[in-house]
Amino acid sequence: MISQRRRLCKALAVLIALAPLLPTRVVTQGSRRLVVAAASDLQTVLPEIVRGFERSRAATVTVSYGSSGTLFAQIQNGAPFDVFLSADVDYPRQLATAGFADAATLQVYAKGHLVLWARRDSHLDLGRGLVALTDARVRFVALANPKYAPYGRAAVAALRNAQLYDTLEKKLVMGESLAQTAQLVESGNADAGLLSLSLVLGPTLKAEGSYAEIPATSYPDIDQAAVVVKASREAALARDFIAYLRQGPSVEHLTRFGFTVLRPSAR
Amino acid sequence: MDWQALWLTARLAALVSTILLFISIPLAHWMVFSRRRWTFLVESVVSLPLVLPPTVFGFYMLMATGNRSPAGRLWSAWTGHPLAFTFEGLVVASVFYSLPFAVQPVAAAFAQVDPTLREASSILGASRLRTFLRVVLPLSLEGVIAGLVLSFAHTVGEFGVVLMVGGNLPGVTRTISIAVYDHVQALQYREATTTALFMLVFAFAVLLIVYGLRRRPLAAAPIA
16 A cells, blocks of 8 residues: 555656656747737737738737836847837837947837826816826826836926826835736726826727826827837847838827837838 | 646656655754754755745745856856756756755654653664664654655645746746646636646645555554
C-alpha cells in the first residue's frame, strides 16, 4: 500500500519535472510577427486596425497595452517591442535621443481628447463640467497617474486651469493606467473619472455612462506619437504598420473613436 | 479562457519548483547541519524575498538582468537577447523569489530529525551522503513535499515580480495572474471571472493531489 503510493508519487514527480520540456507556443512558419506597445487609450480603437493590417499583410500582430510611461521604461530595459504607440510625443522623443528608437520614424499621427465620465446612475450634472466635481456627494475622482500617464498630466493641467486642483486634491485617486482608471469609475468605486474620449466611446463605457468633453484649451495637446523601436527585428514591417495607421481606413476608424487625426505632413 | 496563459503558468511553476527542489535540499542541509558560525547570514539572505515587496524585488531583478548590468550583458552576449521579458527571465526571477518558500519547510523538516538517528547511522559505518539519502531525507519527506507545493503555488500566484520583469507578452510572459489583471483592466469581466475560477479549481486540484498522497497525518501518531 505504502510502496504503491510511493511509486505514484515518483511518477507524478517525473511527469511534473518533464512538463517544462513541452513547447509553449505553436510557431506558424512563414508568418511574420509584430509586437506593438500601445498606450491604454488605444485599447478600443487598435483591435480593428490591427485586424485590417493582419489581413492585408499576412502577419500576426500582438499588442501590449499599458501606460506610456511604463512602456517607455520597459523599452529602455530591452523589452522586445517593434512599435511604440505613445499617448504623448515626449516618451518616443526621449527614446530616440537615447538611441532606443529610430528617430526617422517618429511621427505624431493624432491628438487625443480628455473627457469627464460618470456612470449612468450617477447624480453628477456633467453639463457643469469640472465644477460638478466639487459637489459634496462626489467622494472620489479617478485620473491616470500623472507621473507616467499623459492623460493624467492633462487631467491635472485641466484641473489647475479651472482653479479646482487644490479643492479637489483630496478626492483624487490614481489609476496605474487609463485602463485601470476607467475600471475604477466603471466599477462604481470612484464617482467620476478623467478619461480619454477614445475609451468612453468604446462599447462598454458608452453603454454604461455619459461624458462631457473638457475644453481642449485647458490642457496641453495629447499628441499620439508612433515610433519604431531600434532593437526591432521587423523594422520594415514596423514602419509599414505605422504607415498603415495613417491610411484611409485607419484614419476613419481613429476619427470615429474621437481622435483628431493629423495629415502625414504634420510632424 | 486564456489557455495559453494557463499552460505558460503551469510550465513556469513546474520548472521553478523542480529547480528549487534541487537547490533547496543541499542549501537547507548546509544551513541546518553545518557547524559554521555564519549560517545565520545565509538564512537571512535566503529569507530576504519574504520581506521585500514584489515590486521592489522585481525592480532589482530588472536592473540585475537588464542590459545595464554586467550579468545581463553577459547573458545578452551569450544568447543574443536580454533575460528580461523572456520566459527564462521569469524562471530566474521566480526561482529567487520563491527560494524561501522552498528552503524553509525543508530546513524545518531536517532540523526535526532525531540527531541520535544520524549518529547511529554514522557509527554503523554509513557515509554522510548515505546517511542523508537513507535516514534524513525519508524522515523529512513531508517538509520536502511542502517546499515543493509551496514554491509551485507561490510561482502560480506571482504578480508583482512577473509584471516588472515580464512585460506582459502573450505566450511568452503573460502568466495567468497577469491575464486576469489584463481582462479586468479592459473591463472584460466575464473573461476575468472564467480565468480566475479555472485557476482556483486547478490550484485546488493540485493541492488535493499532493496532500492526499501524504503518508502520515499532520499530527504525529502516538507511540503505541
